[in-house]
Amino acid sequence: MFTHFVPRLFTSAEAADIVRLAEQGRQNHGGLVGGVQHHAIRRAGITWLDDQGPASWVMERIVRGIADANREAFQFDITEFRERLQVASYDESDEGHYDWHSDIGDGPIARQRKLTIVVQLSEPESYEGGALEINLGSAIQPAPRGVGSATLFASFMPHRVTPVTRGRRISLTCWCHGPRFR
């Protein structure tokens, strides 16, 4: 009920382009854009895509995908995109993962998160583990692994990424904002 899947929001060539854009962005910013998060709950390399310049088409596609999915599946009150697109990389070398969490946080922006969309940027054969799972309460729903596929869920739902045991998984995450749930 609070999840929705879009099998092919991006082609595999486009997914590869997004990975390149994220790598270029990191180099242009001297590697300081995101860095590596080595907390107990999350181990991933993080960068952000600019919504202007060469990566602007990515945000445009995401916004269109979200508008369609929101109309079909959620009908949430979404009024803004207050954060840049996040590119996260989970690597075999340090068992990259993200433990159970909700995306709604305490900060002024994280509090307004309504809908989360995650796009798979890696070919499914290129890694093992690294499963995005959403906790529905009565069951755990695994996200489709197909490259370019998008998974949308209400930002309050607990979700995780299991440890990568081979290769590297890269994902793109976008948060949509609006008035708080009530």
Ligand SMILES: O=C(O)CCC(=O)C(=O)O
């Ligand atoms: O990489 C993913 O699949 C999920 C990322 C995520 O949950 C987050 O950044 O909040």
Ligand SMILES: [Fe+2]
């Ligand atoms: Fe999350």
